Amino acid sequence: MSTSPERGEDLVDVLVHDHREIEEMFAELEPGDAGLVERRRLTNAVVAELVRHSVAEEQYLYPVVRRALPAGDRIAEHEMHDHADAERDMKKLENLDPATDPDFELVLTKLMAETRQHFLEEEVDLFPRLRAVVEPDELRELARKAQLIKKIAPTRPHPAAPDSPAVSRLLVPALGLVDRIRDALRKP
Template sequence: MGHGGNVIDELTTDHREVEELFGRIEALPPGDGQRKTYAEQATIELVRHSVAEEEYLYPAVRKHVPGGDSIADKEIADHAEVEQVMKDLERCEADDPEFDRLVGKLMAEVREHVRDEEENLFPALRASTTPDELDQLGEKVRTAKKTAPTRPHPAAPDTPPGNKLLGPGAGMVDRLRDALSGRGKS
């Protein structure tokens, strides 16, 4: 959940962890119950990651990167699409035919989003901010992930101040539900 380093290093490490979970899903045969477990773990990580980006990364992109408003708006729209797929996936068991379609769609959308961030957004942010600002953003992102929700909430606000006000409360409820149900545990 928290890796250390500047915001780009932190988020890139998150990307690699989610890709590892996707690889585990792909390695298992359709209908295998462990696919659902890995999909839940990926969802937890993706939701935390997205919330932290929406709270801190995208406001910084708006402030520092030329054309940052349109970049941030596109990234937030990508998040909304992925969040809806995760919400739909939440209702499926691994042996449901819809599970395979949705998990495939999730992986494709996330992989495209990651590619875009790593090839375009991250270099633009690095070029327009100082190393100290990137380090400070990294710390803010790590802190945000600790209290972020772990389940998709497509109707929740995705920009400040609404997301910063409501996110920690939703996160607390989600973590309680996860603890009671065992969701996200290997």
Template sequence: MGHGGNVIDELMTDHREVEEIFGKIEALPSGGKNRKMYADQATMELVRHSVAEEAYLYPAVRKHVAGGGALADKELEDHAKAERIMKDLESCEPDDARFDALMASLMSEIRMHVEDEEQNLFPRLRAACPPDALDDLGDKVRQAKKTAPTRPHPAAPDKPPANKMLAPGAGLVDRLRDALTGRGKPD
């Protein structure tokens, strides 16, 4: 969380980190207890990443990229699908019959979303947005991830200004819950 560089470099590093967690999940046998810990870690990273994108990346895409409104709306739809899957996954233990199916669905959804962003959205934004603006967005995304929620909140607003006002409060509550329960940490 918080790697440095412009917004595209920052978000691509996040993508690699989540893919690494997915690889750990895939390497474990079905029902393995550590699968839940890694699923929680993936969810925590994905939620922070998504909140930051929704607050800063997608408004910049709308502003700078031709046809950016439709592009941002499509990405928000992807986030909504992933968030619903993560919400369902949150209540599953690794030996639950739904866990593997939900995890496979989440990984598929995220991998398609990442490919779309990296092959389509990021190159278009890089071409349309000045380098100093990309650097500034990187700083804003890093700051947003520090206070963002760590649990899925499908009913929460996903567009400014409401998302920017509500996310830090939800993030504080989520981080307190995570600390009290040890969520995402080895037993």
């Protein structure tokens, strides 16, 4: 869903752009006016975008956070914990029917609230701190890499998959391919 970064756009710009796109999707889900089929489609779309966004952060944002910020390991671990919680909720949503399962709305509302809090923390605290200590050229290169990985990233949650960037780099293309095949087979 994201477009490629413009000349001069850095990793923070790319991630904030993702946040805005995901927030727009949340806004479509909130009123609850969509029919059940549309509600499922919107939920699947937001989950796919959240998964791709998370992969980009885990591969490129958190390693630089660990290296560049004081207490970077602690910050990255907190962020990864948020991702793990969200991934479990996304996996639950995948198996809930908005028409028949009363937990669907509860899990969706929880996911949206926690994701919004995560975005706020990043935008207000983490991103400005990162821009203050990381060279602009490095952040632009990370933007380019993040956009590339989002093109091949999975579209579904895989909570059991390892989170380490080294292992994930090997798994991301394979999981992404499998997810895209599953997505194609699922379309009407």
